[in-house]
Amino acid sequence: HREHYLVGLVGEGITVSLTPPMHEAEAAALGLDYEYRTFDLIELGLRAEDVGRVLDEAKRDGFAAMNITHPCKQLVLDLVDELDADAARLQAANLVVFDDGHLIGYNTDWIGFRDGLTVGLPDASFDRVLQIGCGGAGAATAYALLSHGTTRLGLCDVDYQRAQNLAGRMQALFPDQSIVAVPRAALDGGIAGANGVVHATPMGMSHHPGVAFDLSLLRAGAWVSEVVYRPLQTELLRRAEERGHPVLDGGRMAVGQAYASLQIITGTVPDRARMERHFRAL
Template structure:
């Protein structure tokens, strides 16, 4: 194992036996509300539950250290980890089993350590689908544009099909990535195509941002808001800030909007159940999120 520095020293002694320790692996995750939701639900259920942020930026770690971190956390007794940008696909190389949802999507955001097995799951898909069903229940779904085909984008694309989108177009700055996502979903019988550019947004019922653009670390919008019209809906997967520039500008135009808060809450609900074997209260986890946001 390479030298990972003093920043991870606290993880080498995770305390009392029987406690549940979970990590979140990602970059620029200091504002994440996952620790709050998980810790407070663990406390509500009387579980000795600990949730650690492992921010590769703050720890000055390279992407090549991902495998070392996964090895370390399993070794010291973590129950599992959540995985966020930019590791949802890269982590696949460090697992030895995938749940059916993760296998179909090709991306993982939850890993369970179980008796020497590292099992990858994807709770993002269910999280986005549940948020969409509640937040945009009557929205048109004939043709949708999704921007972003990375790990989160793969889950969102599958969720959009699940909630009834008939035709999905995917655009990514990496054309190979969008083509690969489209091809994988076409092989499963879904109507998905990859775009290399967009000239106008008028042909789409809705637009989904599945990129990091709009986060505090990556300010801006993935498309020019002036191209939107009031008859469209706009969804984002980013939840910090709670209202991205895209969502704010779309609402001003008159678009129905879906911020990333619902996906953030519901993916955590499903992940908590995987980590603990207990059904959490989505209402309490929502209250925890709302109070901390």
């Protein structure tokens, strides 16, 4: 515990991030003296590779922690003194804690997604899941699903190589579960056979309109989970809800990673429902 917490976020294009207000509002409600600053590499005229300089300065300035976002989540792996076991398995860190000058890397993206599943879809089956999108968010969601009991995971991406790479990495981490790369030509069958679908591509954001798969293929009762959270209500979620499917929006993961980060940084348990309410009012 500290008297005063100085925390930051480093990455590209983060000036409009909702993470700072989430941290500050919840920390204030918990009675903590907590300040959250952003370090946008583009605005600072820095490259992704300069993230080490930002971390050095933060350490020198007495920061308690830094959240790390795109495109630095892999770069920081080489900069920390210690890596949490899950961050090491995932090979991505979105939180670095400064512990007496000792840097420890964590990954709370997958925790945020997993907690969203548990809280938001309490009665759902996670046995067979089809995931579309195998980039940064997709790696965290796949890891969360496999940690949460998915026994058969299909991974699809327009870039088939990415699906194959992620499937190979996850299969090595979860040898007793079945993880397969699904070619786009086989996507329809994968959707039809799944208890639920995770959407982890940028489709649904204003500059990527549309829906990544045919919703009419979903089984009755199949759930749909979205990672996009700008907007919160994507076309995918709107249409899935209209068809009566249980849905989980991308805000769950966004709040969940902030909740888990705040808990690791301060050692205090935040109020998840309060954080959800605050996020949805932003």
